[in-house]
Amino acid sequence: MPVKSVIEAVREAMQEEMRRDERVFVIGEDIGNRGGVFLATQGFIEEFGASRVIDTPLAEASIMGIALGASFRGLRPIPEVEFADFLWPAVNQLIGEAARVCYGTDGRLNAPVTIRIPYGGGIRGGLYHSQNVEAYFFHTPGLKVVAPATPYDAKGLLKAAIRDNNPVVFLEHKKTYRLVRGEVPEEDYVLPIGKAEVKRVGRDITLVSYGLMLHYCLEAAEQLAAEGMAQVEVVDLRTLKPLDTETALESVKKTGKLLIVHEDNITGGVGAEIAALAADAAFDYLDAPITRLCGPDVPTMPFAQTLEDAYMPNTRKITEALRTLAAY
Amino acid sequence: MTQTDNAVELSRRLPQGIAADDLVDFYGRMVLVRTMDERIWMMNRQGKVPIAASGQGHEAAQLGSLLAAEKDGNCFLFPYYRDLSIKMSVGLTPTQVMLSFMGKAGDPYSNARQFPLQGADLEHNIIQLSNVVAAGLTQSVGYALGCKLLGDEKITLVYFGDGAASQGETHEAMNFAGVHKLPVVFICENNGYAISVPQRLQMAISDVASRAEGYGFPGIVVDGTDFLHSYEATREAIAHARREGPVLLEMKVERLMPHTTDDDDRRYRPPEELEAARLRDPLAILGAYLLEQGFLSQEQAEELKSQARRAVNEATDAAEAAFPPDAAELSKRVYAP
Numbered sequence: 001m002p003v004k005s006v007i008e009a010v011r012e013a014m015q016e017e018m019r020r021d022e023r024v025f026v027i028g029e030d031i032g033n034r035g036g037v038f039l040a041t042q043g044f045i046e047e048f049g050a051s052r053v054i055d056t057p058l059a060e061a062s063i064m065g066i067a068l069g070a071s072f073r074g075l076r077p078i079p080e081v082e083f084a085d086f087l088w089p090a091v092n093q094l095i096g097e098a099a100r101v102c103y104g105t106d107g108r109l110n111a112p113v114t115i116r117i118p119y120g121g122g123i124r125g126g127l128y129h130s131q132n133v134e135a136y137f138f139h140t141p142g143l144k145v146v147a148p149a150t151p152y153d154a155k156g157l158l159k160a161a162i163r164d165n166n167p168v169v170f171l172e173h174k175k176t177y178r179l180v181r182g183e184v185p186e187e188d189y190v191l192p193i194g195k196a197e198v199k200r201v202g203r204d205i206t207l208v209s210y211g212l213m214l215h216y217c218l219e220a221a222e223q224l225a226a227e228g229m230a231q232v233e234v235v236d237l238r239t240l241k242p243l244d245t246e247t248a249l250e251s252v253k254k255t256g257k258l259l260i261v262h263e264d265n266i267t268g269g270v271g272a273e274i275a276a277l278a279a280d281a282a283f284d285y286l287d288a289p290i291t292r293l294c295g296p297d298v299p300t301m302p303f304a305q306t307l308e309d310a311y312m313p314n315t316r317k318i319t320e321a322l323r324t325l326a327a328y
Numbered sequence: 329m330t331q332t333d334n335a336v337e338l339s340r341r342l343p344q345g346i347a348a349d350d351l352v353d354f355y356g357r358m359v360l361v362r363t364m365d366e367r368i369w370m371m372n373r374q375g376k377v378p379i380a381a382s383g384q385g386h387e388a389a390q391l392g393s394l395l396a397a398e399k400d401g402n403c404f405l406f407p408y409y410r411d412l413s414i415k416m417s418v419g420l421t422p423t424q425v426m427l428s429f430m431g432k433a434g435d436p437y438s439n440a441r442q443f444p445l446q447g448a449d450l451e452h453n454i455i456q457l458s459n460v461v462a463a464g465l466t467q468s469v470g471y472a473l474g475c476k477l478l479g480d481e482k483i484t485l486v487y488f489g490d491g492a493a494s495q496g497e498t499h500e501a502m503n504f505a506g507v508h509k510l511p512v513v514f515i516c517e518n519n520g521y522a523i524s525v526p527q528r529l530q531m532a533i534s535d536v537a538s539r540a541e542g543y544g545f546p547g548i549v550v551d552g553t554d555f556l557h558s559y560e561a562t563r564e565a566i567a568h569a570r571r572e573g574p575v576l577l578e579m580k581v582e583r584l585m586p587h588t589t590d591d592d593d594r595r596y597r598p599p600e601e602l603e604a605a606r607l608r609d610p611l612a613i614l615g616a617y618l619l620e621q622g623f624l625s626q627e628q629a630e631e632l633k634s635q636a637r638r639a640v641n642e643a644t645d646a647a648e649a650a651f652p653p654d655a656a657e658l659s660k661r662v663y664a665p
Binding site: 025051052054056057059061062064065066067068069070071072073074075077089092093096097100101102103104105106107108109110111112141142144165166 | 437438439441442446447448449450455457458460463465466467468469470471472473474475476477478480496497500501503504507660661662663664665
């Protein structure tokens with residue numbers, strides 16, 4: 001099986017869906033001749049032409065609003081926002097409008113839009129090129145939120161998102177784009193939105209994560225195994241909304257201990273919801289307090305290396321948290 | 329010359345594409361909408377309609393443009409919250425309208441999930457998703473882009489108030505439409521007020537239409553209290569949109585009622601201003617024109633009014649007897665299958 005990077009998987013997913021379905025088109029800043037700031041749409045304008053690869057003015061609210069309107073006409077737009085940090089002008093169209101299309105028309109209308117958003121830090125992006133934005137959309141009924149960690153998952157889930165009849169917020173961690181490589185089948189495949197995956201089987205501690213952090217979690221789990229301290233089960237959420245509570249909670253019931261890791265701010269984050277769900281549904285199985293290791297409550301990681309390092313959860317910090325939990 | 333001969337003579341002078349029958353038809357629709365509008369306000373005061381935005385004063389602009397869209401036969405509409413005349417006159421029954429205002433099951437736009445007549449009526453080629461003004465503008469431009477990508481000759485008409493003209497998305501929508509020469513007609517129903525804020529505090533210019541120049545397409549000021557003028561301007565705009573790209577029509581209208589049933593315009597509107605506005609009531613203007621020109625007799629006009637009253641009475645009875653949606657509806661259709 002060929003080995004691909006995350007960005008290659010993303011590019012292939014869109015390319016294949018655009019070949020498969022004429023209703024699919026991409027729209028955003030610099031996605032045409034430039035091929036996208038991360039080259040996600042490299043070669044698209046040559047293959048599909050300027051009518052399906054639309055370079056827009058620098059105006060995010062209309063990128064999302066126009067994509068939404070085109071979806072009302074039966075198209076399947078893939079708007080791209082260059083960085084999650086630049087998404088805010090589009091938030092009314094995403095949260096205020098797109099999320100409410102189906103509900104607000106009692107199912108008369110739906111919005112098959114997949115908005116692709118490069119997000120996350122650890123790349124010296126500072127306050128405006130590092131933001132984690134998932135909690136806002138995780139909180140919003142009507143949206144689906146996908147945050148893959150591997151090339152295989154990115155491709156299969158992006159294809160699923162494009163074929164989905166609802167607005168999907170597709171979060172691509174920038175640091176994984178070229179850093180993370182993995183096997184991706186040549187043939188067409190789609191992964192179900194709303195299904196987590198156990199990426200490492202273990203019996204002592206459940207470690208739940210997604211995106212870039214998933215890879216640090218896997219490294220930390222290996223470390224604990226090497227130290228003979230614990231066999232850690234690592235659950236990759238892959239989809240944040242709808243959340244696959246079953247996979248995570250089944251694991252917690254088996255291990256009795258739960259650590260949740262994400263890069264996003266701790267307060268009101270995805271981890272808080274998982275902790276609440278575990279307290280509700282797996283209380284009798286817990287042998288230790290539910291623990292979260294997340295970004296602190298500061299407005300994103302700063303530019304300076306020292307401050308960025310202090311912000312980011314990493315393999316070392318996760319390993320320490322696991323040791324504490326293992327010893328509990 | 330008899331009254332009929334006179335009407336035949338005048339018909340020849342009517343704007344292109346319409347006949348005397350159209351005028352009488354649309355006057356009848358306007359009478360029905362006004363009767364409904366007044367009843368809805370009354371029902372609000374009785375505690376039976378939670379909220380309503382009146383379209384009184386805007387009817388000629390709305391119906392004149394609708395006539396042009398109907399004559400064209402290939403238009404899609406993105407109205408805004410004050411466009412009762414459009415939403416009702418495209419083919420909803422008075423009962424459907426009243427069900428919607430009372431929040432009853434059977435509301436044709438959202439099954440009473442949203443404010444009255446808000447959501448989508450796809451059967452009549454209408455979408456109005458939200459109350460965030462100007463949000464529909466970028467969506468309508470996207471809809472027009474979709475039509476263009478699919479090779480569909482459809483024209484998109486999008487309506488908004490002078491208040492929405494201040495939103496950033498109005499700029500973004502017009503700019504994008506101009507760049508891609510999309511088949512869109514932007515219709516600003518300028519009644520001079522964004523709730524309580526008068527035009528002089530909203531913009532430093534007298535005509536919203538003048539902004540079109542900055543987007544590379546024509547902007548035209550229209551007397552929106554004049555039905556024929558509104559029709560004619562929209563007809564030309566639709567033709568232009570299909571041939572060359574966007575047009576901005578600014579329909580100057582009067583808001584004859586407060587912003588909504590929850591508003592008290594006496595706090596900010598001088599009574600003499602409102603009195604002057606009432607002289608520009610489009611229903612009175614069109615009615616007087618039709619009588620004066622002999623398209624309609626006094627008896628026919630009275631009959632139209634009684635018909636409208638009967639229809640609205642029946643609709644009110646039917647809607648009062650109807651049931652609200654079942655509480656079990658709450659969690660359904662958050663997502664599309």
